[in-house]
Amino acid sequence: MDTKTSIKTRFAPSPTGYLHVGGLRTALYSYLYAKKNGGTFLLRIEDTDQKRYVEGAVESLIDILKLFGLNWDEGPFFQSQRTEIYRAHAARLIESGQAYRCFCSEERLTKMREDQSNLHLPPKYDRHCLELSKEEIDKLIAAGTPFVVRQLIPTEEIVFNDLIRGEVRFHGKDVDDQVLIKSDNFPTYHLANVVDDHEMGITHVIRGEEWLPSTPKHIWLYKAFGWTPPEFAHLPLLLNPDHSKLSKRQGDVAAEDFIKKGYLKEAMLNFIAFLGWNPGTEEEIFSLEELVDRFSLDRVQKGGAIFNLEKLDWLNGQYIRKMTPKDLGEAVLPYLQKESWYTDALLSRLSDDQKTRILVSIQSRLKTLAEAPALLRPFLLENLDYNLALFSNEKMKVDRAGAILAIENVTKALETPIDFNSEESIKAALVSVIEKLGLKNGQVLWPVRVALTNEEFSPGVFELILVMGKDFALTRLHAARKALDSAQG
RNA sequence: GGUCCCAUCGUCUAACGGUUAGGACAGCAGGUUUUCAUCCUGUAAAUCGGAGUUCGACUCUCCGUGGGAUCACCA
Numbered sequence: 001m002d003t004k005t006s007i008k009t010r011f012a013p014s015p016t017g018y019l020h021v022g023g024l025r026t027a028l029y030s031y032l033y034a035k036k037n038g039g040t041f042l043l044r045i046e047d048t049d050q051k052r053y054v055e056g057a058v059e060s061l062i063d064i065l066k067l068f069g070l071n072w073d074e075g076p077f078f079q080s081q082r083t084e085i086y087r088a089h090a091a092r093l094i095e096s097g098q099a100y101r102c103f104c105s106e107e108r109l110t111k112m113r114e115d116q117s118n119l120h121l122p123p124k125y126d127r128h129c130l131e132l133s134k135e136e137i138d139k140l141i142a143a144g145t146p147f148v149v150r151q152l153i154p155t156e157e158i159v160f161n162d163l164i165r166g167e168v169r170f171h172g173k174d175v176d177d178q179v180l181i182k183s184d185n186f187p188t189y190h191l192a193n194v195v196d197d198h199e200m201g202i203t204h205v206i207r208g209e210e211w212l213p214s215t216p217k218h219i220w221l222y223k224a225f226g227w228t229p230p231e232f233a234h235l236p237l238l239l240n241p242d243h244s245k246l247s248k249r250q251g252d253v254a255a256e257d258f259i260k261k262g263y264l265k266e267a268m269l270n271f272i273a274f275l276g277w278n279p280g281t282e283e284e285i286f287s288l289e290e291l292v293d294r295f296s297l298d299r300v301q302k303g304g305a306i307f308n309l310e311k312l313d314w315l316n317g318q319y320i321r322k323m324t325p326k327d328l329g330e331a332v333l334p335y336l337q338k339e340s341w342y343t344d345a346l347l348s349r350l351s352d353d354q355k356t357r358i359l360v361s362i363q364s365r366l367k368t369l370a371e372a373p374a375l376l377r378p379f380l381l382e383n384l385d386y387n388l389a390l391f392s393n394e395k396m397k398v399d400r401a402g403a404i405l406a407i408e409n410v411t412k413a414l415e416t417p418i419d420f421n422s423e424e425s426i427k428a429a430l431v432s433v434i435e436k437l438g439l440k441n442g443q444v445l446w447p448v449r450v451a452l453t454n455e456e457f458s459p460g461v462f463e464l465i466l467v468m469g470k471d472f473a474l475t476r477l478h479a480a481r482k483a484l485d486s487a488q489g
Numbered sequence: 490g491g492u493c494c495c496a497u498c499g500u501c502u503a504a505c506g507g508u509u510a511g512g513a514c515a516g517c518a519g520g521u522u523u524u525c526a527u528c529c530u531g532u533a534a535a536u537c538g539g540a541g542u543u544c545g546a547c548u549c550u551c552c553g554u555g556g557g558a559u560c561a562c563c564a
Contacts, residue, residue, distance in 0.1 A: 014564045049563055106562080113561095122491040123560060148562050165494070174492050174560090182562040189564045213493055213559040236495080243556060271501095274513095278502060282512050301502080304557065308500050311514045321527080364527040396523075434523095445523035457525035 007039030009204050011065075011072070012193065014046040015057035018254035019064045021307065022208060022238040022246055025272045029235060030206045031070045032273070032295040042200060043075035046193070048083075048186050064255050068265050069288055077200070079192045086187035089195050089225070090149045090180050098224040099180055101147045102129040103140050125150065125177045149181035151190070151217065151224075158216045163204075163233035163297050170216040178217045190214065194221040197230060206233045206297075209304075210245070233297050236276050237304040246307050258312075262335060262370030267316040275305040285318060313367045320366045325356040328363060332372040339373045346380040357467040361459040378453035379467065384476070386483040390450045396442035403447035404484050409433050410448050411477045420470045427462045451480030 011027040013019065019027075034041040043065070045058055062076065079086075093099035102125070104112075113123040130152070132140075140147070153176070159169045180191040187195075197205060212234045222229040238246040246253055252261070258268055270286050279286070279294045286294065320328065336342050350358070362375040378384065391403040398406070413433045419425040434444045445461045452464045452473060465473045 012564090016564080046564065052563065102562095109562090117490085120490055124491090146562095162494095168493075170493070176560070179562050184562075186562090188562070193564090208558095209494070210558055211564095216493095234494085237558075239557080241500090245558075274501065276501090280503070282503080284501095284513065303495050305502090306500060308514085311501065314514055317527090362526095365525070367526095393524085440523085442523045449524065455525090459525085461523065 005203060007034055007037040007203050008042060008201050009034040009039065009206055010042040010044055010075075010197070010200065010202050011070075012044040012046050012196075012207075013061060014049070014052070014189075015054060015061055016052060017054045017057045017060075018256060019061055020246075020253050021255050021258070021272065022253070024064075024068065024255045024268075025238065025275065026206065026208055026235060027065060027070050028068075028269060028273060028291075029233075029277070029295075029297075029300070030204075031072075032291055033204060033206060033233075033297060034073075035292040036295045039203070040073045041070075042077070042202070043072035044077045044196060044200070045075075045079065046189060047078060047080045048189065048192050050184065050186060060256070067259070068255070068269060074200070077196070079187075079196065082192070082196070083186060085199070086192050086195055087181065087185065090187070090191060093151070093180070093224055094149060096224070097152070099149050099151050100130055101132075101137060101141075102150045102177075102179075103132075103145050103147045104128055122174070123176075127177065146183040148179045148183050150177040151180050151221065153177050153217070154220060158219060160215065160219055160229070160232065162212070162215075163231055164236075164300050165212075165234060165302060168212065168215070170213075172216075172220075175216055178214075190217055190221065194218050194225075198222065198225070198227050202230050204231045204233060206235065209234045209237050233300070236301050238275060239304045239306045241306055241308065243304070243306070251307075260370075262368030262372075263312065263316050264319045264331070264369070267312065267319045270319075271312045271315050275307065276301045285315075317367045320369070321363055323363070325359040325363075328359050329355055331369055332359070332376070335369050336373050336376060339377075341377070341381065342373070346382075350380075354467065354469070361463050361467050365457075365459075375458070378455055378458060384454040384479065386450075386454050386480060388483065388487050390454065390456060391447050391480075391484065393442075393446050396446040397440065398443050398446050400484060402439075402443055403450075404481065405437070406439070406444040406447045407451050407477055407481050407484070409437060410444065411474065411481070414465070414470065414474055414477070418470075420466070423462045423466045426465050430461065448477070452476045 009030040011023075011030050013023055013027075031041050033039070045061075047053070047058070058076075065072075090099060094101065108128075109125070112126055116123050129150075153172050155172045157169060157171045159167060162168050178190050179188050181187055196202075215232055215234070219229045240246055240250045242250070252258060255268070259265065266287065269288055269291070270284075273286065273291050273295075274284065277295070277300050280299055323331065336347075347355075358376065358379045362372065365375055366372060388400070392399050410430060410433055413429045416429070418429045430444070430448075434441060437444065449458060449461045449464065452458075452461065452468065458464065459467070468476070
């Protein structure tokens with residue numbers, strides 16, 4: 001058997017309503033590290049704060065994790081169902097003198113902190129209740145005085161090795177006596193986290209940098225229980241453009257929002273993985289499987305990374321262009337269905353072959369899936385409400401009369417026998433019209449393209465005719481001609 | 490304010506003492522093209538500052554500076 005203890009990581013979010021992209025990245029790195037090393041990835045829900053309970057938050061968290069394919073091997077475990085375990089552990093610590101009951105009122109604590117702040121001292125519990133005698137404590141308990149359990153922080157230096165940052169040291173005199181059990185008898189994060197990580201056999205705690213300052217408390221807890229602490233890896237933060245910790249205030253931060261906006265989960269994962277990590281080569285397109293294969297913690301960056309979407313747009317475009325028409329069609333459908341003009345009938349009258357051609361024609365123009373409906377509209381809608389101003393174009397040197405001339409001649413050309421299944425033969429037919437009229441390409445093709453789509457931007461004319469087919473293209477040309485004529489009269 | 494962490498182009502980053510400091514995104518300029526996009530080519534753009542160590546520092550040390558995190562009966 002393998003003598004190395006097998007690796008086990010966990011993702012331990014608190015269910016506050018949505019999955020933050022920073023959380024998604026933490027989950028991803030934990031997942032990658034476990035999978036890369038043939039280990040186990042565990043999911044634990046840290047729901048010990050009764051006041052912060054949000055309806056449905058757990059379900060949506062689980063759904064989104066699954067959507068991204070970050071499948072866990074164990075769990076989900078719920079801390080709210082394990083409260084007795086934490087209480088028993090706290091009691092052990094009180095017994096061994098490594099924790100103590102604190103009966104201080106909120107008022108006293110507030111006043112204490114104010115005084116400390118006035119003296120420019122760091123706010124820290126003054127150990128008032130540590131002085132209490134056994135008799136006094138018994139009396140207070142008997143009187144039903146609410147209390148918390150505080151960790152007695154040793155006055156010593158502590159040094160630990162962070163897998164990303166190297167040696168980090170703190171001194172006990174700077175660390176506050178952390179509350180372990182709240183007066184509602186629920187544990188705080190610190191206690192529950194340490195007890196669970198130990199009991200669940202977590203070997204590597206991979207979490208955000210914001211936890212670095214509380215790591216000494218955690219290590220002292222392990223020591224107090226007589227346990228060996230796990231390895232720690234504190235990930236650099238994801239930042240707002242103003243370099244503060246990434247927050248809701250400055251844009252979307254919920255992983256789900258990005259899916260809604262038409263980003264592919266593969267692109268998101270790829271993008272997020274590269275915010276703080278890189279393979280050391282110049283490759284940048286990685287599937288989840290490839291990330292698993294290449295990931296290592298020692299290539300994780302120390303400094304925070306600004307969450308800047310420009311590159312995500314590009315990456316998403318890359319992924320879209322790699323999709324098969326079938327996959328693209330399926331991916332685009334939900335966005336299409338959100339459009340007010342969309343009906344299933346519009347789609348069902350198209351053949352599979354036509355659908356494929358349409359999708360291929362718009363594929364290179366897509367940065368996000370959400371942009372698809374606008375590009376699809378000219379192919380799906382039966383009647384277009386022409387914007388006549390579009391037919392004239394200064395740069396293309398076409399005016400309305402020119403547009404009518406072009407549309408008229410192209411209509412005629414398309415009514416002659418051409419192979420409508422060949423873009424080349426369509427092109428040949430139109431080129432001969434252009435030559436016959438002695439015009440520039442744009443003078444004919446621009447108005448025809450507008451006639452076919454009523455859009456400023458679209459796929460090219462030859463491709464449009466190929467995709468639309470003879471009848472549909474001619475219907476459009478007639479309609480455009482009619483619109484132009486009636487406006488003139 | 491205390492403690493801790495961090496620092497290469499605008500952004501994400503490469504270079505684990507020796508490179509003209511590399512790549513990508515975004516930008517700009519061209520090319521292809523009927524528009525837009527794709528695609529192709531080119532271009533501009535960085536080692537926070539100062540001391541040391543060294544034959545030689547982006548890289549090691551120290552001091553500054555700047556930014557960030559954290560200091561709850563939230564996680």
